Amino acid sequence: MIPRIDAAALIDPTHAGHHAARDATRIGASEVGFLTVYNTPITAQTVADVIAQYRAFFHLPAAQKADYDMAKTGSNRGWGAAGSEQVDPNANPDYKQVFDCGLELAKGDPVAALGLPAYAPNQWPETPADFSDTLRAYYRETTAFALDLLCAIADAADADGDYFRDKFTRPMALLRGNFYPERPAWATEKDFGIATHTDYGCMTLLATDGSPGLEVRNRGGGWTPITAPIGEFVINFGEMLDIWTEGRIKATPHRVLGPKAERISVPLFFNPDHDAVVSPHGAPIVRAADHLQARFNETYVHLQTTAS
Ligand SMILES: O=C(O)CCC(=O)C(=O)O
């Protein structure tokens, strides 16, 4: 069972439903590694608009999307063609397409001078016309909500929510559109929309178009399908948070085999500041940017070939 949580009740300690929401969240975070949330500050209409923008972009001819191909810039911003990521070395590269954007540092921010890939400039297409404005607004709304949600979840999982509050001042949060075309006729058992993986960072806030496809690996074996209607979110946790919380919050493998019909999903990979120390107390120091970059280098096919 994947718990379904009232986000407002979880975040507000004075809410009548707070304790019930906390108990269910503890199971979702510490045992399952997945939960869904409803009653969030982000409206269903907002999510529907975002999905419509991605759909319009992904339906552009490949030649037009190629202008924003992330393989050209060597950073994970812009369009990733089918086959541009391999999340499981035992499977073929995923046949999904993606579009990634991230934080835009304020003008004059000294961190910009560091030239970190985590804050690389976004690659915005001119078409659809409202694409960048819609996604920028969604990025702002979801990163603000994600911080409140993460702190509340960490509290529920006995991992000290307050501790995380000041670790996300320039979040290396990556907003992605995943586009799964209808499962191709040529697909073999090694071909997935997205093959089995755990997410790399802290917490993933996933919106979908409401259609099925995502499956969560059960600890006892087998897979549990999970869906959420537009306006509700699937929440799961990445390796960084699992390590950081010493396993109080679990990263759980999941996959999308590839649905019969076209599907769009929109994860916000909510990651901390580049220099947040994410190793557990007493362990050798690992900074968030290094953990992420190492995993990106293994995954993005264009970085696999350029990495030594
Ligand atoms: O499409 C989905 O439902 C999940 C996508 C996913 O797991 C990911 O992008 O990391």
Ligand SMILES: [Fe+2]
């Ligand atoms: Fe994932």
